[in-house]
Amino acid sequence: MFTSVNSRAASAYKRVAAETSVQGADPHTLVGLLYDALLQSITQARGAMSRGDIEAKGAALGKAVRITEEGLKAGLNLQQGGDLAANLQQLYSYCVMRLTQANLRNDTKALEEVTQLIEPLAQSWQQIKGRGPTPLQPLTGRGA
Incomplete structure (x- = not known):
């Protein structure tokens, strides 16, 4: 029931590294991080399903839904993004x-x-870095 000091330290390091990468990231990078986290959550859910771990499955899928709804979908700029944002x-x-x-x-x-x-969206998103405006706008730019 107890975790080792090394395990706790590694967990704390990962948490700090993730927070640091998010705080210093531009909007494009943030969307890439959301795609990565979404795919990782789906992978975790798949593993939990195969183990029969209902609690872990629910947590991973809950996280995936929140990332999609509150991160990716909420970040869309429907006024400036046109058909792409609507799609x-x-x-x-x-x-x-x-x-x-x-x-x-x-x-x-x-x-x-x-x-x-x-996955194709995540890969495409990585490739468009620096190619001009996207259908997403920084959340801070919308009065958030």
């Missing part, structure tokens, strides 16, 4: 629905579907 909003809503279904039904195929939808 991403619909895609994110669909992903949230599939993640919820995956949680309710222990459906690994739904997790795979969301992964197949998000």
